[in-house]
Amino acid sequence: MSSQDHAGILLSHSPDGTGYKLLELPPEVLELLESQDCPTLTLHPSPTAALLKTPAKTYSxxxxxxxxxxxxxxxxxxSSDRDNVRQEISQAAAGLAIIATVHETVELVPEADEAAAAAPKARGKWHEKFARAR
Known part of the structure; x- marks a missing residue:
């Protein structure tokens, strides 16, 4: 029997308009979130980045x-009439739709202490001159 007779899986591109970000969690934050008594995590602004605060640590x-x-x-x-374009593309078989492409990830970097997170580090005159323009 030839495998050439199978039409394959239909792949269509139909973005849903939602902006997705991939969040990379350190193991200790994942353990907190999966625990039975999950604590409240909070986000706070800082001059350099957003801060995620857990009961024990702060992450940038x-x-x-x-x-x-x-x-x-x-x-x-x-059977899904959510998107008419998908039905026009294929009337025969189920398939997959690409709803988004993610090029950026957000990582959590442990902060030494809150004072260090609040004050930006000096990097030299060249950096100070050109960083203000950004």
């Missing part, structure tokens, strides 16, 4: 660009 949220994109997929079927 830093955005990183990645060269490898993450593609988010959603199953599609003929």
């Amino acid at each position: 949220l830093r955005q990183k660009n990645t060269s490898n994109a993450l593609i988010l997929l959603s199953p599609t079927s003929n």
Whole structure:
């Protein structure tokens, strides 16, 4: 029996308009979130970055660009009339829709203490001159 007869899986591009970010969690934060008595985590502003505070630690949220994109997929079927474009593309089989492509991740970097997180570090005159323009 030939495997050439199978049409394959239909893949369509239909972004849903939602901006997605991938959040990279350190193991200790993941343990907190998965625990039976999960504490309240709070976000606070700082001059350099947003801060995520847990009962024991403070983390700085830093955005990183990645060269490898993450593609988010959603199953599609003929019975779904959520998107007319998908139905026009395929009347025959279920498939997958690319709903978003993520190029950035947000990582949590542990902060030494709150005083260090609040004050930006001096990096030299060149950096001070050009950083103000950004």
